[in-house]
Amino acid sequence: MGLRNLITRHTEDDLELLAVDGADPAVEDPANEDLAKLLNDLRVAHRNAGEPSFRNLAMLTNRQLSASTISRMFKATTPPKWKSLAVVLRALNVPKQDTARWHAQWAKAVNKIKPIVDPDHPPDLQTSAPAPATPCLQCGALVAEADIHTEWHRKLAHAEGLLGALAQNSKRTSQLSTAAGPLAATRHRQG
Incomplete structure (x- = not known):
């Protein structure tokens, strides 16, 4: 054989x-x-x-x-x-x-x-179902990751603050230009 x-x-x-x-x-x-x-x-x-x-x-x-x-x-x-x-x-x-x-x-x-x-997370934690979404008391959105959503609200508030400050600054500049009149604007451009 x-x-x-x-x-x-x-x-x-x-x-x-x-x-x-x-x-x-x-x-x-x-x-x-x-x-x-x-x-x-x-x-x-x-x-x-x-x-x-x-x-x-x-x-x-x-x-x-x-x-x-x-x-x-x-x-x-x-x-x-x-x-x-x-x-x-x-x-x-x-x-x-x-x-x-x-x-x-x-x-x-x-x-x-x-x-x-x-290796940092046991397999049973990796396959667990996500936590149910809960409504945000501030905006009403359904939130699954509370920490991320809270950080989003913090950044949004900061951005709104910056926009408000910019609007105030723009308003003051506009008021100063109006109070000084057209002659001040002309002098400013020539100087």
């Missing part, structure tokens, strides 16, 4: 075990649903490009990726690196305007498998 037969047989045994257990764990795991969608969309893009061989795809990437790396991307159990996926998408002639959608889908799959947690 050669190495090739052993690998094939081992793979067949794994498939039989999956059939006995009744499910493919990669498909049933909710964390992998986003990965499954990403890989399915990658296969659709591959088909739309005429299903080039992985070796041809490697050439289309200017050998940035090997054929075996590309093959592993299509059968991945974890999301590929974004840089590698972007290179394959370009080789498959996926329009540039679709890159943002692909990146969002890739990020969603990565975040499900490797979530980023803020």
Whole structure:
């Protein structure tokens, strides 16, 4: 029995075990649903490009990726690196305007498998529902972040004070110009 037969047989045994257990764990795991969608969309893009061989795809990437790396991307159990996926998408002639959608889908799959947690805040605090909004007694707006809203009122009051002072100064200047008459304005311009 050669190495090739052993690998094939081992793979067949794994498939039989999956059939006995009744499910493919990669498909049933909710964390992998986003990965499954990403890989399915990658296969659709591959088909739309005429299903080039992985070796041809490697050439289309200017050998940035090997054929075996590309093959592993299509059968991945974890999301590929974004840089590698972007290179394959370009080789498959996926329009540039679709890159943002692909990146969002890739990020969603990565975040499900490797979530980023803020070490300064326990996970239960990060997922808690926001506090209900309460009405502001000053302006009547519904406020979810009281500290931010209070600071906004402080800045607004300061700006209103500055506008009031500017208006008073403008009024005094106008009154002085009127009291001095047109002759004072002429002398002021000549001096």
